Amino acid sequence: MIWFTECTITCPACGARRRVEMPGSLWRLDCPACGAAMVTPAGGCCVFCAFGDHPCPDVQASSSCSCGAEGG
Numbered sequence: 001m002i003w004f005t006e007c008t009i010t011c012p013a014c015g016a017r018r019r020v021e022m023p024g025s026l027w028r029l030d031c032p033a034c035g036a037a038m039v040t041p042a043g044g045c046c047v048f049c050a051f052g053d054h055p056c057p058d059v060q061a062s063s064s065c066s067c068g069a070e071g072g
């Protein structure tokens with residue numbers, strides 16, 4: 001079950017928040033505002049899980065919880 005295909009990602013370098021589409025889990029994404037590379041931290045899933053406000057579609061699809069997407 002995939003609830004979100006977009007998320008608001010916050011750049012750790014410049015603090016810009018941008019709405020971006022999530023094609024899946026990405027290891028690296030360049031900030032659309034300042035061009036800095038956002039790289040998934042060690043042990044992290046992907047840039048969306050690390051810097052976005054929603055988990056990536058891969059994580060959403062693997063979740064069996066059907067109680068909604070609250071909290072977190």
Ligand SMILES: [Zn+2]
Pocket residue numbers: 011012013014015016031032033034035036
């Ligand atoms: Zn930036």
Ligand SMILES: [Zn+2]
Pocket residue numbers: 025045046047048049055056058059
């Ligand atoms: Zn992820």
